[in-house]
Amino acid sequence: MKIFYTRLLRLIWGLFLYSLGIVVTLNAHIGYAPWEVFHVGLAKTTGISIGTASIMTGVVIGLIAVLLGEKIGLGTILNMVLIGVFLDMIIGFQIIPVLNNFPLGIMMLIIGLFIITLASYFYIGSAFGAGPRDSLMVALTRITGLPIGVCRGIIELLAVFIGWRLGGMLGIGTILSAFLIGFCVQVTFKLLKFDATEVEHETLDRTYKMLFRNKKEQPDDEEMPGNY
Template identity: 55%
Template structure:
């Protein structure tokens, strides 16, 4: 039970950090990352908070991935709901103001990308399943037999264009995010000696079985 609880803590701590990193990049105000361009644009059209839109988009993607044959885990659902809620709380709290200085904005954007990278370490290492957007990427790669990297690029270009057309903030920070996120994640994982390929993710059934076994041992 102790190990399962620690894994849950790593999951939710990682999701909080992920939301924090997203807010930092948004409030840098030099251009949102691709998915945030889409979420912000859709939020303008729907008249909803960006975190709430993120939850609904995540739900739609998760259902599509599940119908396409991808297995969903506890981490998929928690990612879908918790990140959006954390984003709303952080933005509503007003702790991070929009930057008006481009140089400070760049520094904050890069900091946000490293926070997202650290979040990815905690979230992925918990082993509770991929996020909905990652599941969509894997689904497309499996169905089309196109390389994962190409599928990810196609998705992010598509959501960026759609988000911009709906009024999302597109700027050179968007390009900077797309270019630097891979480097930030690679550097962070290397410093932490973490290889995500070694993580075996659980679907719902396996996680519930593990929880049942842990509770049985405790009893």
């Protein structure tokens, strides 16, 4: 159980960092990140809220990832819920300044992207199941054999294009994010010697069985999934 709670803390920490990274990119004030462009465009087209658009997008992408062979776990579900909670908390505390300087905005945007990719390292590595978008990224990497950064970049560019066609707002930061996120993923994962495709994710049913079966039936630490 100690290993389980360590992994759970790693997951929650990763989701918090992800939210922090999003706020940093937003407060760079040079354009929405790719997925925010998509969420805003979808919300405008359908008349739903941006939050609802984000949840619906996550569910659809999660289903696609499952069809491509990825596993859905506790981390996938918490990704959809906690990122929004942490976003509201960080924005509410106003701890990240909003910039109105373009050169500094670019630097802040890049820092935010690296925070997001570091967050991905933590919560994907917890092995509770990657978030919907990261599950799709990993699935495409496994299927196509392309570098993980390239697959991430392709997904982000598609999100930007579709979101823009639906009426989402574009900015210089949007274009930079779409092109740089793949590079940031590639560099961060390489420096940390982390291969997201080798992580054996724990499914929801396996997590349930591990938590509620008898203590004597629990697996040894070495049998626990994950990449530490």
